[in-house]
Amino acid sequence: MLAAALEAEVNQYIAELAAKTDEHGRRLVVRNGHHRPRTVVTAAGAVAVTAPRVNDRRIDEVTGERKRFSSNILAPWCRKSPKVSEVLPLLYLHGLSSGDFVPPGAGAVPRGTAGLSPATVTRLTKQWRDDHAAFQDRDLSDRDFLYVWADGVHPKVRLGQAHSCVLVLLGVRLDGTEELIALAEGLRESTESWADLLRDCRRRGMRDPELVIGDGAMGLWKALAEVFPAARHQRCCVHKARNVTNYLPKSAQPGATKAMQESYNAEDRAHVEKAIEAFAKLRREVAQGRREDRRRP
Numbered sequence: 323m324l325a326a327a328l329e330a331e332v333n334q335y336i337a338e339l340a341a342k343t344d345e346h347g348r349r350l351v352v353r354n355g356h357h358r359p360r361t362v363v364t365a366a367g368a369v370a371v372t373a374p375r376v377n378d379r380r381i382d383e384v385t386g387e388r389k390r391f392s393s394n395i396l397a398p399w400c401r402k403s404p405k406v407s408e409v410l411p412l413l414y415l416h417g418l419s420s421g422d423f424v425p426p427g428a429g430a431v432p433r434g435t436a437g438l439s440p441a442t443v444t445r446l447t448k449q450w451r452d453d454h455a456a457f458q459d460r461d462l463s464d465r466d467f468l469y470v471w472a473d474g475v476h477p478k479v480r481l482g483q484a485h486s487c488v489l490v491l492l493g494v495r496l497d498g499t500e501e502l503i504a505l506a507e508g509l510r511e512s513t514e515s516w517a518d519l520l521r522d523c524r525r526r527g528m529r530d531p532e533l534v535i536g537d538g539a540m541g542l543w544k545a546l547a548e549v550f551p552a553a554r555h556q557r558c559c560v561h562k563a564r565n566v567t568n569y570l571p572k573s574a575q576p577g578a579t580k581a582m583q584e585s586y587n588a589e590d591r592a593h594v595e596k597a598i599e600a601f602a603k604l605r606r607e608v609a610q611g612r613r614e615d616r617r618r619p
Contacts, residue, residue, distance in 0.1 A: 463527025467493035516545035
């Protein structure tokens with residue numbers, strides 16, 4: 323989305339200045355390849371960006387220097403969290419209609435600059451929808467997944483229904499490659515919503531994974547039993563650890579978290595038993611402290 327927005331911004335800039343020519347009729351503002359690739363850290367992680375370059379040969383009448391194109395979306399010095407990474411997905415979820423673009427998008431582009439026109443945003447919307455449709459319909463029969471993580475993400479932006487969430491499947495292939503398998507809007511994390519997503523993956527050729535990891539929501543497990551009955555189930559260690567520490571006083575939570583991490587990251591049985599004993603000791607200390615608190619007047 324960021325790369326497409328940068329290309330659209332440059333294309334619009336050049337189109338608006340197409341009439342500017344020199345004494346020989348040659349255009350003063352043209353494309354000039356791309357800058358060197360750079361990594362930009364966004365809310366979605368590190369993204370490799372190759373920004374387009376512009377050759378602007380116009381002369382500023384005040385300073386006498388050549389004018390230069392400067393992106394309003396991604397400044398040359400920017401290496402972290404460009405505003406477009408936050409605004410454009412929000413606009414996309416809103417539908418990116420021409421009339422709705424200006425109010426939410428005003429914060430992303432400084433006043434007095436061209437930015438992205440409603441027509442450009444409309445073209446980008448179509449491109450993103452086509453990309454999403456192709457992703458959701460791609461063939462999954464040429465790969466096998468060893469592990470699959472399943473979770474429901476509840477964004478702040480309201481989707482189609484009041485209790486909607488985004489159902490996400492992330493898998494690991496036999497060679498260790500991670501891949502986003504599928505995502506879809508669901509009603510809460512109901513059995514029907516998970517079953518619809520899993521059936522779609524089965525229709526596209528996905529085979530039963532060896533192990534599916536989830537947060538314990540019963541809707542997921544019931545849907546798996548129906549669509550991928552051969553897959554084994556496992557509770558997510560992070561969710562399980564959070565549930566355990568919620569029953570402990572805050573003073574004991576860091577030690578309990580460390581003991582549980584050492585347990586499920588242990589390299590052999592001996593280290594697992596050692597971590598379990600450390601957690602059991604902490605549990606006894608917490609229980610003793612509670613008994614003493616009850617005895618106090």
